[in-house]
Amino acid sequence: MIPLSLAEIAALTGGRQHDITESGREVTGPVVIDSRQAGPGSLFAAFVGEHVDGHEFAESARQAGAAGVLATRPPGGPAIVVDDVVRALGALARHTVAELGTRVVALTGSSGKTSTKDLLAQLLQRLGPTVWPEGSQNNEIGLPLTALRADRGTRHLVLEMGARGVGHIRYLTELTPPGIGVVLNVGTAHLGEFGGREQIALAKGELVESLPPAAEGGTAVLNADDPYVRAMASRTRAAVLLFGEAEEADVRAADVHLTSAGTPAFTLHTPTGCGEVRMRLYGEHHVSNALAAAAVAHQLGMPAREIAQALSEAGTLSKWRMEVTERADGVTVVNDAYNANPDSTRAALRTLVAMGGRAQGPGGGTAEGGRTWAVLGEMAELGDEALAEHDAIGRLAVRLNVSKLVAVGGREAGWLDMGAKNEGSWGEESVHVSDAEAAVDLLRSQLRPGDVVLVKASRSVGLERVAEALLAEEPGGRPGEATGGGAR
Structure with missing residues (x-):
């Protein structure tokens, strides 16, 4: 963050100074919304949530060294009192970006934003100091918090933009x-919030509409393989750079295939050259994410071979996104429980099946079993399409020959189970359990060396508890030994 006095912050946010006795008191550290993250020189933004009122933690933030508090009522101690903390954070972010003149790269999409952001951050770091979101900070609170981490040494600011x-x-x-x-x-x-893909495209296209003209350096990086995205070229004044597997893509992948480990490999083609990519991330869906990141890196001057090398070395920076860990007993757990929608769940199931073909026991020998387990929960916010989409995922698990489907939760999980059983031939291969604890009990009793377990659901389900429980201890009560990380 660029240093700002509390008086300057008050002026920028239209706020009122409260209980500030030290003239020129300055914020030099980050802006935080959790008092436990406050430190010397930080600014604590106090939000009133459904269950917690941040104003009650203002004193804790000050004791940790916070220079002041951004609040909607006087919390006691040095503070800037504003009408709306969200809008105040936005004003500070706007000032910071304008003051720094940093190159801002923003990305959006229905799926893959966080994984692409992680890849892009690792590429752009090779070109200079880069700031990017921690986790999935992509809304009107998270985006300003990310922008406010930039300072005068920041060359690239990567931002993830979500929409409701x-x-x-x-x-x-x-x-x-x-x-x-x-x-x-x-x-x-x-889908439930937007009402259809056309409305989603309308909202996502606001990003390219905001870009400066091509003559001023504006560039829209668009997916050539998605007709809704490709059509956005007509909505921007910026130069258009296409990525994808289509022949006409400026940055494209050829010879795409999954390795025996379930990781994608391909030949990267850019307008300035080509290079071989063998990714460490799991799943073919990461090819599109990698191409998007490669297109930005190309636009910023990185040679094709360096892009290919960087993509081959890149790992995951965000938790619970295809985190692959092999237990000492040979069971592999794939924790992809951060979020889920029909597109990402289909991709995860295909990855699970590819990984199941490489199952090995302890020491690298071929294990008995090698079964694939899909532990799935609700995909939220699908509106009227919820029943059809959950049913379709259950049917897809059967068509892909997933060994076992464990549907976890209430009504939506029942639809997953129903889809699998209605697809035919499956009897005990699909089971519906009430909650994460029941799923863990089932898995502990039936897993064997060589099995691969995928855990995936929308964040609200909290299905990461299944993966964490499976990794917390080995069968028989022995501590688990992880032989692989989020990206091997």
């Missing part, structure tokens, strides 16, 4: 105007 409706991305681009905008896809996530 039309107008949300437009607002975010007004806070942090991007020079490069990336649209990954228009999928089925949040």
Whole structure:
């Protein structure tokens, strides 16, 4: 963050100074919304949530060294009192980005945003100091917090932009105007909130509409393989750079295949050269994410061979996204429980099946079993499409020949189970359990060396508890030994 006095923050946010006795008191550290993350020189933003009122933790933040508090009522001690903390954070972010003149790269899409952000951050770090979101900070609170981590040494600022409706991305681009905008896809996530893909495309396209003209360096990086995204070329004044597997893509992948480990490999082609990529991430869906990151790196001057090398070395920076860990007994756990939608779940199931073909026991020998387990929960925010989409995922598990489907939860999980059983031939291969604890009990009693377990659901389900329990201890009560990380 660039240093700002509390008086300057008050002026930028339209706030009122409260109980500030030290003239020129300055914020030099990060802006935080959790008092436990406060430190010397930080600014604590106090939000009033459904269950917690941040104002009650203002004193804890000050004791940790916070220079002041951003609040909607006087919390006691040095503070800036504003009408709306969210809007105040946005004003600070807008000032920071304008003051620094940092190259802003923003990306959006129905799925793959966080994985692409992680890849892009690892590529751009090779070109200079880069700031990117921690986890999935992509809304009107998370985006300003990310932008406020930039300082005068920051060369690239990578931002993830999410939307719950039309107008949300437009607002975010007004806070942090991007020079490069990336649209990954228009999928089925949040169908219930948007009402259809056309509305999703309308909202996602606000990003390319915000870009400066090509003459001023604006670049729209668009997925050539997604017709909804490709059509956004007509909505921007910026130069258009296409990525994908289509022949006409400027940055494209050829000879795409999965290795025996379930990781994708391909030949990267760019306008300036080509290179071989063998990724460490799991699943063929990461090819599109990698191409999007490669297109941005190409636009910023990175040679094709260096891009290919960086993609081959890149891992995951965010938890619970295809985190692969092999236990000492040969059971492999794939924790992809951070979020789920129909598109990402289909991709995860295909990856599970590919990984099942390489199952090995302890020491690398071929193990008995090698079964694939899909532990799935609700995919949220699908609206009227929820029944059809959950049913389709259950049917897909059968068609892919997944060995065991464990549907976890209530009504939506029942639809998963119903889809699998209605597809035919499956009897005990699909089971519906009430909660994560029941799923863990079932798995502990039936897993054997060589099995691969995928855990995936929307974040609200909390299905990461299944993966964590399976990794917490080995069968027989012995501590688990992880032989693989999030990306091997």
